[in-house]
Amino acid sequence: MSKIRIIGFIISLVISNSCFSEGFRQHGAHVHGYVLFDVAQDNNDLLIDIVSPGMDVIGFEHDVNTADEAKVMANAMQILQQPNAIVSINQQAQCTVSDSTVQTFKSLPPTDVATEQNSAVHNPFVDHNTHNNFDIQYHFTCQSPQQLNQIAVHWFDHFTNSKVITVNYIGEQGQLALSLDPQHTVIHFN
Secondary structure: OOHHHHHHHHHHHHHHHHHHHHHHHOOOOOOEEEEEEEEEEOOOOEEEEEEEEEEHHHHHOOOOOHHHHHHHHHHHHHOOHHHHHEEEEEEHHEEEEEEEEEEEEEEEEEEEEEEHHOOOOOOOOOOOOOOOOEEEEEEEOOOHHHHHOEEOOOHHHOEHHHHHEEEEEEEEOOEEEEEEEOEEEEEEEE
16 A cells, blocks of 8 residues: 555544544534544554544543542543553564653533523434543554564443443555454454
């Protein structure tokens, strides 16, 4: 696969993920228990972008209000800021972490509560102003990318509220789409 095509795909993946994330923010279209992993490989670069509902990561989606919630958030951030705690790439590929970013954001803008209270019909999108999502990016540099044949995912070990991870991959091994669950946690290429 040519480098230009892969770079083009990575750009479209980032754009589509931004649109997907924007969909979370504008339409409240996230589902608790379901996480998205977008994986792209371009020569020595391996990029993993993860979008997860806050409920899956920390067990709540409102702003941190208590000392206990602050501890839960700090613990989750500590785990998420360690890419090797979330994924393990087979050793033969010789991949090391180049960069990582962890963000949490409101998925919907604040709503007019008075409008909702005065309405006889419940709008399911109005009451979602407390839905938070996590957006995580990991960038690995691999010395032997041709040896990349699997990524073990440890997400379920840390975040037990998650039930399914949808994986989209494109790279040197071709394209792949699959689902992971707590009993099936390895992405195999080949």
